[in-house]
Amino acid sequence: MADNLAYAGIDIGGTNIKFGLVDQKGKVLFKEQRPTMADKGAEPLMHLVTNIGESLLYHAADEDLEIQWLGVGTPGAVESKTGKVIGESPNIEGWKGTVVGEILQERLNLPVYVDNDVNNVALAEHRFGAAVGYDSVVCVALGTGVGGGLIVNGKLWRGGNHSAGEIGHIVINDEGPACRCGSQGCLEAYCSSSAIMRRTRDKLAGGLTPAFENVLDGSLDNLSIRKLFNAARKGDEIALEVVNETARYLAIGLAGVVNLLNPDIVIIGGGVADGGGGFVDAVSAEIRKRAFGSAVEQLRVARASLGNNAGFIGAGLLGEAR
Numbered sequence: 001m002a003d004n005l006a007y008a009g010i011d012i013g014g015t016n017i018k019f020g021l022v023d024q025k026g027k028v029l030f031k032e033q034r035p036t037m038a039d040k041g042a043e044p045l046m047h048l049v050t051n052i053g054e055s056l057l058y059h060a061a062d063e064d065l066e067i068q069w070l071g072v073g074t075p076g077a078v079e080s081k082t083g084k085v086i087g088e089s090p091n092i093e094g095w096k097g098t099v100v101g102e103i104l105q106e107r108l109n110l111p112v113y114v115d116n117d118v119n120n121v122a123l124a125e126h127r128f129g130a131a132v133g134y135d136s137v138v139c140v141a142l143g144t145g146v147g148g149g150l151i152v153n154g155k156l157w158r159g160g161n162h163s164a165g166e167i168g169h170i171v172i173n174d175e176g177p178a179c180r181c182g183s184q185g186c187l188e189a190y191c192s193s194s195a196i197m198r199r200t201r202d203k204l205a206g207g208l209t210p211a212f213e214n215v216l217d218g219s220l221d222n223l224s225i226r227k228l229f230n231a232a233r234k235g236d237e238i239a240l241e242v243v244n245e246t247a248r249y250l251a252i253g254l255a256g257v258v259n260l261l262n263p264d265i266v267i268i269g270g271g272v273a274d275g276g277g278g279f280v281d282a283v284s285a286e287i288r289k290r291a292f293g294s295a296v297e298q299l300r301v302a303r304a305s306l307g308n309n310a311g312f313i314g315a316g317l318l319g320e321a322r
């Protein structure tokens with residue numbers, strides 16, 4: 001491999017597109033982001049992604065970096081041979097059915113690989129992040145949704161129809177709240193950022209506690225995941241209750257995953273995991289309480305380490321993960 005070889009990746013999110021260049025050791029050489037303009041539809045979005053691909057290739061040429069392929073991540077299941085989005089992406093208008101890979105390949109004249117965004121996060125954490133050296137990895141991303149990615153025997157596990165790893169739609173209560181997937185009581189209906197905020201609002205409906213009064217400047221309208229965790233760090237009982245509840249719900253789902261796959265490590269990423277306040281430790285303790293003894297004996301549970309960059313880094317690695 002030439003020394004100047006670099007990975008180029010684009011991570012299409014519901015709000016922003018993050019993209020960058022990474023060297024062979026995982027060092028980010030260049031990164032940027034642009035708003036997704038998800039409401040404009042698939043065709044304008046493909047123009048934007050093409051433009052971003054061009055700018056990555058231009059940037060690489062300018063820095064004398066060699067790029068052998070371009071990788072792209074998107075929400076929803078992706079038919080990874082053609083790069084066609086086959087799953088629903090509720091945040092992006094008309095995105096399902098778009099053959100992202102073939103279109104970009106034709107326009108940019110180099111190989112393009114496309115996969116699900118959290119699959120890419122799993123690849124990145126496995127290669128350069130918190131899961132380096134582990135063969136079996138479960139990766140969970142907590143944010144607007146609850147996504148999952150699986151590494152089995154050192155390789156991405158895509159399943160029979162590119163839909164493996166949908167951890168967010170494991171049902172933990174068959175009478176629970178409705179989920180956007182059409183089912184009810186899914187993990188996502190308890191652990192997505194909107195679900196967590198809804199529970200917090202419900203508990204504060206009778207009035208703000210002093211800690212919340214302080215972090216929210218007196219108004220529940222200012223509530224965010226970050227502020228919830230701020231209140232938890234101040235020892236607020238309601239905030240701690242929500243955080244611990246969320247950890248417990250997540251662990252109920254993950255205990256099942258651990259029993260099924262017996263992974264070496266479970267990586268938890270996304271905005272909720274970054275809140276700190278002992279969240280990941282609480283999830284770990286609860287999984288250990290619930291899952292099979294031999295399956296947790298050597299299990300590690302850790303926070304993802306690549307943060308917001310993981311999506312585009314993993315996308316850049318897709319050419320090696322076919």
Ligand SMILES: [Zn+2]
Pocket residue numbers: 168169170179180181182183184186188
């Ligand atoms: Zn669901």
